Amino acid sequence: MRNALDIRMVANRYAAKLQLCSPQDPASFSLARAVHGHMIASGFKPRGHFLNRLLEVYCKSSNVVYARQLFDEIPSPDAIARTTLITAYSASGNLKLGREIFNGTPLHLRDTVFYNAMIIGYSHNDDGLSALELFRAMRRDDFRPDDFTFTSVLSALVLVVGNEQQCGQMHCAVVKSGMGCVSSSVLNALLSVYVKCASPLAISSSAMVSARKLFDEMPKRDELTWTTMITGYVRNDDLNGAREVFESMAEKLGAAWNAMISGYVHHGCFQEALIMFRKMRSLGIQHDEVTYTTVISACANGGFFQQGKQVHAYILKNELNPNHNLLLSVNNALITLYCKNDIVDEARKVFDQMPLRNIVTWNAILSGYVNAGRIEEAKSFFEEMLEKNLLTLTVMISGLAQNGFGDEGLKLFKQMRLDGFEPCDYAYTGAITACSVLGALENGRQLHAQLVHLGYNSNLSVGNALISMYARCGVLEAAESVFLSMPFVDLVSWNAMIAALGQHGYGAKAIQLFDQMLKNGVFPDRITFLTVLTACCHAGLVEEGRHYFSLMFENYGISPDEDHYARMVDLFCRAGMFSYAKNIINTMPSKPGAPVWEALLAGCRIHSNLDLGIEAAEQLFELTPQHDGTYVLLSNMYADVGRWNDVAKVRKLMRDQGVQKEPACSWIEVENEVHVFLVDDDVHPEVVSVYRYLEELGLEMKKLGYVPDTKYVLHDMECEQKEHALSTHSEKVAVAFGLMKLPPGATVRVFKNLRICGDCHNAFKFMSKVVKREIIVRDRKRFHHFKNGECSCGNYW
């Protein structure tokens, strides 16, 4: 057992070590933790410079949570400590917390560096306006700007300024700023402003001419100046210009090479990039971390997986150990390479071997899990993460939404705002997808309104998500208006809009839009054909479906996969063309899977084709024994022809297999609509209130005759479950409730987590005809619009 003195001595020894190590060194964090721990254990109160040093290590190793704990223990943190923490917050994207520290700092504790840190934070996080606002405040508070201030403010200006004229004004302002002789660092920043304004995305290419003029007139050019010019030309799609500047450099250093390589990569000249990569080495110019990072990420994004692996091997062979901490970003790029090629486990190996990781590393793996659909692993990995930034949350929100966890996605979206993160356009995209999954139309509308307010509504991915959301929530007009208002659309937008029309039963319109897409020169993909075939299914367009199915391969070289075949089977079966359905199943290159058999079984039920239906069901019992839909369809098929003993057998089999029956439901009233959600938990408070109405509604329903007579309700379950009939089919109850309580003409909407059953489908059709009201139902698979006894999805789903 050591005594306090020993502990203090050890602590002091660590402290001395800590002074020597670089804050970026991976070992420094654990060292700092050890020192800190010893100090706490010994009751030793570190002060002043030493505390700041500890704080710096925590911050620079991206451990901002520890940093904050330490900061809060400092009795009166000075400007240095505050600056350090603000910088760490802005590096992790949490400006709000940084600004809190800033605002809580009295004027007498502030200095120029302190202001600079906050301005830089804003500018790094793309918030140019706040940076400029702070710059004004700084001058109002009488602090003198220095070179750091000017360079940061200039880079912030790029974010809010779009044209060359404004660049020119800035140029004059900088020259006039009283500094007489403008320092070369400020001139470099100015050059960078011109160059960024000149990028094709940001309007003016004549800004490049001005940039060139400034460049030619600069009294002193350093490596940074040259590299800025090279990237300027690259961004302006002028590879020759870039090359010319590069060639005219007397001494070409690494960064310039990297800029050229990156230029080639961005213009798809991958071979050129690799040639330069090799040439560097042959001329004796060291590849550095950035070179490797660029080349590997190029391979990852350009689909050159094999070359990427070769570079990896090359690093392992020639370049020491990639586990060295300097190669953090290289390892990060490697992770992306493996994730993009669906080898998350390989990426995870790289991750596990890394001595130092940062937020990028963690986010890369997280998105790897998410993109591979491995949502459970993504969830637990997310929980493990101590440090999260905007991107972490965004990835997780989209991941949850895309994998059916809409409620969790929306919850996280709300939480991120409470935690001080301002959601970006991608985060909104995820949240809208979550609404889409949940059928949460009102929530989606609110988000849409916020997006318009923020100016994000013209963003491509946001627009695409909105189209799907409105379509899946049954508001086709809104989906259409989003599509039409988008300044740019891509294949995903077309696919989403074609799907929207198809979902609503407008098969012909969907095909028209598809033709228009082709006329616009957009090349379809497998999803496009899937949506077109689905549209044909919903509208019963058999000949058209066959046409597009063959067109897909013949004209576009896309081989049909499982889902395409399933659509075709569906299409034929609905039309009663069973020999065609069987025929197409026989031509499949691989063994048919569950989607194909499901389509066959559903079709057999419509036409009471028992023999074929049983065959399909047997296949399904082998492939997906836990899937409830098979049992329900099969028993319904028997019920339709009055074979009640077989119904009971199927139900018993289902119970023996431990397959859950449909869950109960809950409902909410929103304005003039009734929304119904099915939940797994029948003690859900909303379900309880449904039960409260049950008796009354039962009477009413009988009296009004809205629900077809008993066969439809009762044949779906075993005798002993009859008393629960209404709760397992409670969407009918809810609709009846809606029809009674809502004003005439209001639409009734029903949302369900599972597929609605055939009986409810029939009931809805019946109700829509008898009471002359439109009923909108959405389940996990489809959208149904009932009107005058017909449904948009055809005879059956």
Next chain:
DNA sequence: GTAGGGTTAG
């Protein structure tokens, strides 16, 4: 204690 060029997570 704070940047400015080349790079890594959607």
